[in-house]
Amino acid sequence: MRQRRTDLALEAKELWEESAQETTRLEGVEASAGEREGFPSETVRILDSRGERALGKPAGRYVTLTLDGLERREEDAFPRAVRAVGAELKQLMEGVDPEGLVLVVGLGNRAITPDAVGPKVHEHTLVTRHLVEQLPEHFSAFRPVASLAAGVLGTTGMESGELIQAVCRRLRPACVVAVDALASRSLKRLCRTVQLSDTGIAPGSGVGNHRQALDRATLGAPVLAVGAPTVVDGATLAADLLGQEEMPPLGEGENLLVTPRDIDRQVNDLAKVIGYGISLALQPGLTLEDLELLLS
Numbered sequence: 001m002r003q004r005r006t007d008l009a010l011e012a013k014e015l016w017e018e019s020a021q022e023t024t025r026l027e028g029v030e031a032s033a034g035e036r037e038g039f040p041s042e043t044v045r046i047l048d049s050r051g052e053r054a055l056g057k058p059a060g061r062y063v064t065l066t067l068d069g070l071e072r073r074e075e076d077a078f079p080r081a082v083r084a085v086g087a088e089l090k091q092l093m094e095g096v097d098p099e100g101l102v103l104v105v106g107l108g109n110r111a112i113t114p115d116a117v118g119p120k121v122h123e124h125t126l127v128t129r130h131l132v133e134q135l136p137e138h139f140s141a142f143r144p145v146a147s148l149a150a151g152v153l154g155t156t157g158m159e160s161g162e163l164i165q166a167v168c169r170r171l172r173p174a175c176v177v178a179v180d181a182l183a184s185r186s187l188k189r190l191c192r193t194v195q196l197s198d199t200g201i202a203p204g205s206g207v208g209n210h211r212q213a214l215d216r217a218t219l220g221a222p223v224l225a226v227g228a229p230t231v232v233d234g235a236t237l238a239a240d241l242l243g244q245e246e247m248p249p250l251g252e253g254e255n256l257l258v259t260p261r262d263i264d265r266q267v268n269d270l271a272k273v274i275g276y277g278i279s280l281a282l283q284p285g286l287t288l289e290d291l292e293l294l295l296s
Contacts (some may be wrong), residue, residue, distance in 0.1 A: 004240075005233040007182035008041045008195055009044040009062035012055040015185065026054055037084040040066045048225060058215075060199035063088050070269060071192050078273065079288050085194055085226075085277025092198050092224050093281065100128060100174025102282055105164055105214070105220075106149040107180040107201070114230040114259045116226060116273050118179045121226075122149040124275025126283060126294055129171075143282050146171060161212035168219045177278055178214050183257070184229035185236050190259075193267040194228050194274060201225035226278065228270045231257040 004015055016026060028051030034041045044062045046052055052059055065084055069077035096102075104125045106118035129144040148167060150160035168176065178201045184190050200215025200223040215223050234256030260266055276291050286294075 003237040004185050005183055006185040006236070008045070008064060008184060008189065008229060009055060009057055009197070010042050010195075011185045011189070012057060013044055016054050027051070029054060036065060036087055037080040039069065039080065039084050041084070041088065042066075056259040058199040060197055061092065062195060062197045062199070063092070065194045065196070066192060067194060068192055068271070070273065071266070078269075081273045082276040082280060082288055085196070085274060086280030088196050089177070089224065089226065089281040090284070092196055093199070097174040097209065101146065101171060103164075103171060103173040103176045104145060104147040104180045104278055105160075105166065105176060106147070107153070107160055107178060109152045110149070111155075113263050113267055114257070115181050117181045117196055117228050117230060117274070118228065119149040119151075120267060120271030121179045121275040121278070122147050124246055124272050124279075124295060126279040126286075126291060128283075141285060145279075145282050146173070157211060161214060161218065164214060165201060165219060166203060168221060173221050174232045176214070176219055176221050177226060178223055179226045179274060179278075182227040182229040183231050183233060185232065186240055187232060187237070190232055190272060191263070194226065194270070197225045198222070202228065205228070226274055228274065230267060230270075231259050231265065234258055253290070 006012055006015065013026070013029060013031060016282055020026070028046065028048045030045040030047060032043050042064045046057060046059045048059060065088060067081045070081045075160060104122070106116035106120070106122035108115040110116050110119040125145070125147045127145050127147045128139060128142040129146045131139040132142055132144045148164065150163050153159055156163070180201055182195065200213055202213045212218065237258055276288065280286065280288065
């Protein structure tokens with residue numbers, strides 16, 4: 001039977017629980033819930049191979065922030081969302097050299113709006129490597145940060161993984177932060193959640209075009225992944241709306257992806273929140289007002 005499609009570890013856990021018998025226990029997985037800046041924060045830890053098999057994801061920590069207030073455009077939602085993303089990312093970076101170079105990579109296709117989160121985050125990331133190296137007397141307090149919008153094979157002739165590997169060999173970053181669009185199983189999390197993990201990322205996962213994984217093994221540095229779901233698989237959505245366990249046959253619509261009508265605005269909002277959040281995590285001495293001034 002075809003499985004419901006999701007890139008969120010939290011939803012993979014929910015799907016397992018929905019299909020499991022009541023007496024069956026999910027082995028190798030721990031889950032906890034909390035709050036960050038007033039937003040719900042849910043953490044799923046995949047501990048070993050049992051958890052990997054059950055959820056279909058690599059072992060590691062997955063944090064899901066639900067940013068409902070941002071979607072409703074509440075007055076203080078943007079600064080709280082930025083601080084929440086920054087705080088969760090900073091926590092995942094424990095153990096990374098606090099002065100080491102960080103490479104921020106925006107994955108995806110700028111020409112396809114639901115897949116443009118990564119390239120747009122690149123526009124909202126404070127880059128400082130050149131300043132720290134060339135003007136240390138003024139910028140020595142900053143962490144060196146480089147940013148790259150990797151593009152896609154169809155527009156560059158290079159796999160994004162090949163390009164990022166080449167940059168990593170040259171720069172030797174202490175850490176890579178990779179940003180990409182994801183797929184959700186349900187409308188309630190579409191463009192309303194951000195998932196952060198310490199397991200790396202598979203470029204193109206959100207649009208069903210999985211490429212070479214970006215992780216410590218392929219890049220030689222820890223890879224933190226930040227993603228936002230911008231699409232729902234059509235068959236997955238139909239099964240949820242109909243309350244069916246089996247995926248309904250959609251014929252020619254089998255590969256359909258559903259995205260919100262105002263996806264342009266929502267992607268722009270998410271990209272700014274994620275980009276500013278990453279910058280706050282990497283430059284803890286700055287405030288949101290500082291970032292607005294430096295990036296405007």
